[in-house]
Amino acid sequence: MKVINPEKLKSANEHYIVAEHTTPVHKYVDALTFKLASSLDNRSCKVSGYSVSQLWYAVLDFGTNYCNLHNLIEGSGLDKVSGYSESTNNSKCTQYSSANCTIY
Template sequence: MCGFVFQLVAALPLSILANHTSPDGLQTETITFTFSPTILTGGCRVSGLSSSLGFTTLLDGGLNYCNLFNLLSGDGLTSAPGYMELTNEWACLGYGLATCKA
C-alpha cells in the first residue's frame, strides 16, 4: 500500500465503498466490499470488487487484485480463523500476474 491513499466513501450495513488513488493521482480505482451471511456456518461471506477508473493494462501487476489483498492482509484478516480466498484468473483478470507489495 506504500504511499497509496485509500478513502472511505461509505460504510453501509451490507457494504463498504472506498476509493484508492496512487500518490501521483494518475491511477484511481473504486473498491466495494459486500457482506452476506452464510447459512451453514453462521459466518459472513465478503465479496470484493476493485475497478479501475482509467486506462489499465494486463501488465499492471494485478493492481485491482492487490488493492483488495493488501487491505485484507494489512489488517491481518488473511490470517483470521475461517478466512478463505476464492478467486482465479477468470473471476479476477490479472490475478495470475499479481505482484502485491503490502
C-alpha cells in the same frame, strides 16, 4: 514526514462499504466495493469484495486491482482468521497470476 492515505471511504452501511484507492505511482483511482452478509445464525459473516479501475484502458494492470484487496486483507490480519478463504483467478482478476503486491 507527512503520510498521505491513498484510501478514501465513499460510503458505508450494514450491507456495503465503498471506497476509493489511488495508486502510488501514476495516481490512478480504483473503486473498491465490499458486500457484507451475515449468516443465518448471525454468528459469522461473509464479505465479498472487488476492485475496479476507473480507467477503461487499465485492463492490463499487472494485478493492481487484486493487490488492492490482497494488501488490505493481509495488512489487517484477516487472512489469518479461521474460515478465511479467497477465490480468484486470471479470468476474474486480470493478470492475477503475475501480481506483485509488494510494490503497492
